[in-house]
Amino acid sequence: MLIKITRIIETKKPFQPVGKSYQMFSWIITGEIDGNKSDKFIELKAFKAFPVVEGETAEVEAQNYQGTITYKILSIKHNQVNKEKTPVSTASYIGRNEKYSLEEYNxxxxxxxxxxxxxxxxxxxxxxxxxxxxxxxxxFIISAVQNGIKAPRTAENSVGQYEQRQQLLNTQQGVA
Structure with missing residues (x-):
């Protein structure tokens, strides 16, 4: 059975039955049960914290407990991301797209x-x-590249110095 979540009314605090090691998670929602729109409030329950989000579809199992019907969540089916939407660019995201030359790494x-x-x-x-x-x-280098930071270019940062320092690091580690 599938329930499309149209609106989340309430997210209840996790409940742990006395003497039990598990917790019960519960949500009160409105939605469509197998495509049929329901005006009633629907209670969803689960043994783990599912990401219950409006617009998502939950695969559920109906349970009748003392005349009250609740739905146990088996899984949540996430909607496909609309490819027409453009991602939000952040400074670090933009920095990762930059290409670094060998000289810039040096x-x-x-x-x-x-x-x-x-x-x-x-x-x-x-x-x-x-x-x-x-x-x-x-x-330092990993963080700098992720954030798009480039080191200032100086005359003393020559390729010869870079190779000499790399060789020193490698010989100290027994790699050379």
Whole structure:
């Protein structure tokens, strides 16, 4: 049996029967039962918190408890997204669409290196220091790319320095 939810009247608080480990979730709605519009309020119940949303269709099972008919939710069928609607663009979404050149990644790497490496000089063990540096740099680059941030271009961020620093990180990890 299918119920198309036209309006949610009330979402009740979860109820846990005494001595039981499960919870009951309940909604009072109006809707169409198998295509027939109903003027009555319909009570939906479930053993888990389903995303009950107006306009969605619920597959249900009718239950008669002391003369009151309630409907147990078996599943919720989500409506297909209308392809004509355009997605809302956010700054981070726009940033992810940008293409980064190899030089821009190198600039981000060198910028992060210059920012984090002096702060990690206090760590005595070089293996541990470069492991921390690698994690900080990779996290910085991922965040920068996701948010569309580009490092400032400087003359000292040359390809030679980038390769030298990458080699240093790789040899400290035994990868070289």
């Amino acid at each position: 600039d981000l790497f060198c910028y992060a290196w210059d920012m984090f490496e002096p702060k990690l000089m206090k760590i005595g063990d070089p293996y541990h220091r470069y492991e921390c540096l690698q994690k900080l740099i990779s996290t």
